[in-house]
Amino acid sequence: MRYGPLILTLSLLLAGCDDMNHQPRYDSYEKSRLFADGKALQAPPDGTIGRDDLQNAQALANRPPVNIELLQRGQQEFGIYCTPCHDTAGFGNGTVPARGFPHPPSFHIDRLRQAPSRYFVEVISKGHGVMYSYADRVSPRDRWAIAAYIRALQLSQDADAAGLPPEDQAQLRRAGS
Numbered sequence: 001m002r003y004g005p006l007i008l009t010l011s012l013l014l015a016g017c018d019d020m021n022h023q024p025r026y027d028s029y030e031k032s033r034l035f036a037d038g039k040a041l042q043a044p045p046d047g048t049i050g051r052d053d054l055q056n057a058q059a060l061a062n063r064p065p066v067n068i069e070l071l072q073r074g075q076q077e078f079g080i081y082c083t084p085c086h087d088t089a090g091f092g093n094g095t096v097p098a099r100g101f102p103h104p105p106s107f108h109i110d111r112l113r114q115a116p117s118r119y120f121v122e123v124i125s126k127g128h129g130v131m132y133s134y135a136d137r138v139s140p141r142d143r144w145a146i147a148a149y150i151r152a153l154q155l156s157q158d159a160d161a162a163g164l165p166p167e168d169q170a171q172l173r174r175a176g177s
């Protein structure tokens with residue numbers, strides 16, 4: 001008899017669980033008599049736009065000004081989302097391709113050096129070949145930040161010494177001699 005109250009409590013709890021499983025609502029793919037096509041899941045009416053669609057489209061269309069803050073953000077986001085495959089310097093030797101995923105091209109090839117920044121934003125948004133889209137993880141502004149950072153990476157491997165400040169040019173000459 002000692003277990004009586006415990007058993008009663010447990011059976012009440014389990015009965016409660018069953019009620020949670022069978023709520024008076026439709027699951028996505030259930031039938032419904034409410035709509036003419038007999039489906040509970042209805043397509044949004046024509047012309048429906050997502051709450052953030054307009055803002056996102058504007059942020060994608062307008063390149064933000066490149067400054068140190070944008071570059072730092074780009075460095076951070078690139079480190080999180082791109083380095084696993086493209087590696088920290090953008091040569092395409094990340095840890096994921098090292099384990100069998102196809103190798104991405106290096107960002108330091110002529111074709112990608114000459115590609116406009118918008119191209120990188122597009123690849124992040126839509127994916128490219130076997131690389132999937134990052135649109136659901138990287139905001140439009142952050143895509144521009146990553147594109148700016150890729151430009152900085154490209155410059156880091158292909159800088160013209162004549163563009164350096166005179167003191168750096170002098171240091172370079174000293175190092176070379």
Ligand code: HEC
Nearest residue numbers: 081082084085102103104105120123124128129130131134
């Ligand atoms: C899971 C691995 C992986 C990740 C993570 C990844 N990429 Fe890629 N990326 C690839 C592969 C593989 C290709 C080559 C795809 C192909 O040609 O089929 C590629 C190609 C590219 C290209 C070159 C497209 C061209 O014209 O050849 C760009 C630019 C690029 N990725 C940018 C990025 C950026 C920016 C990020 C981070 C937001 C990123 N990738 C994250 C694997 C990855």
